[in-house]
Amino acid sequence: MLKNLEIIGIDEGHGGPDEEDGQSFEGGAYMTPDASEDDWTLEFGQLLGKKLTVAGFRVAHSRVHDVLLTREQRRMALANCDLILSIHVNRLNIAPTASGLITFRWPGNRLSLAACEQIHRFVPHALRRTGNRDFAVSRHDWTSRAYRVVSTFAPSCVLIEAGFASNVRDLRYLTSDTGKEALAVGLVAAMSALRNGKAA
Numbered sequence: 178m179l180k181n182l183e184i185i186g187i188d189e190g191h192g193g194p195d196e197e198d199g200q201s202f203e204g205g206a207y208m209t210p211d212a213s214e215d216d217w218t219l220e221f222g223q224l225l226g227k228k229l230t231v232a233g234f235r236v237a238h239s240r241v242h243d244v245l246l247t248r249e250q251r252r253m254a255l256a257n258c259d260l261i262l263s264i265h266v267n268r269l270n271i272a273p274t275a276s277g278l279i280t281f282r283w284p285g286n287r288l289s290l291a292a293c294e295q296i297h298r299f300v301p302h303a304l305r306r307t308g309n310r311d312f313a314v315s316r317h318d319w320t321s322r323a324y325r326v327v328s329t330f331a332p333s334c335v336l337i338e339a340g341f342a343s344n345v346r347d348l349r350y351l352t353s354d355t356g357k358e359a360l361a362v363g364l365v366a367a368m369s370a371l372r373n374g375k376a377a
Contacts, residue, residue, distance in 0.1 A: 182288075182372045184235040186258030188330070189222035190265040191215035193245025208266065208342045208352060215243060217351065218264045221339070225264070225361045232365050234372075248329045260292060260371075261330040262364070266351065267338040276347045277310070278360075279338040281323035284313035286332035293335055295371045300363035337364075 192215045208217055219240065226236040237258055239251045246254075255261050269275045280296055282289035293311045314324040314336075326336045339360060340347035350356035 182234075182259050182368075184237060184258045185229055185368060186237045186239070186255035186261035186330070187222045187226050187229075188239040188251055188255060188261055188263035188326075188334075189215070189218040190263060190326070191218060191245075192240055192243055208348060212352075214266045214342065217266060219243060221357055221361070222264055224357060225262075225364060228361050228365045229368065232369055234368065252329055255330060259333065260288060260368075261334040262292075263326050263330065263334060263336045265326070265336065265338050267341045268343045269341060270343050273343050273345075275341050276344040278340060279310045279312070281312050281314050281320060281327055281336040281338070283327055283332040283334060284315060288333045289335050292367070292371055295367035296335065296337070296364065299367040299370065300360065 191213075208214060219242075222238060223241070226238060229236050237255055239254045240246055267275070267279065278296075278300055280293045282293050290313075297311060312320050312323070314320045314327050316324055316328075323336050327334050340351045342348050342351075351360075
């Protein structure tokens with residue numbers, strides 16, 4: 178049992194202006210004509226936080242408004258958390274069939290590994306369809322962007338790419354009330370199992 182798993186930080190990815198700036202923009206992936214990734218992560222992060230609170234966790238958020246934060250601001254906002262869940266949405270226009278949830282974690286950290294195992298145990302039950310993929314990130318591999326996120330909060334952080342905005346089915350499900358509710362329920366179940374020491 179992880180008795181010290183009391184405070185979970187939720188890092189709502191991106192934030193701020195949605196205008197494109199070269200190859201990237203702070204609003205993240207566009208999900209609908211009227212909303213981008215930062216809108217979705219903010220809404221979902223609040224939903225997840227409420228459910229975690231009901232489940233008995235203390236919760237902290239990196240942002241509660243549509244603002245752009247520096248890495249240091251995010252780190253400071255979640256400095257006292259036992260585990261941080263950084264919420265994002267994937268996009269891969271060159272492979273529109275790519276789908277499902279993916280997690281990234283700090284290599285060698287037992288808590289983040291155990292968290293990924295529980296997420297991949299419980300979230301598929303909630304979503305019914307999701308990729309079962311987990312990657313330990315390093316500075317020089319193809320997951321360098323994930324490394325940048327995870328290293329902000331290293332070592333006890335899990336980056337959750339909830340699905341692919343470039344996949345029509347993923348996008349439809351993630352933006353539905355049913356999909357957001359199911360994902361939140363699955364993540365709360367995973368965190369509760371982690372806290373209670375249930376094996377994956």
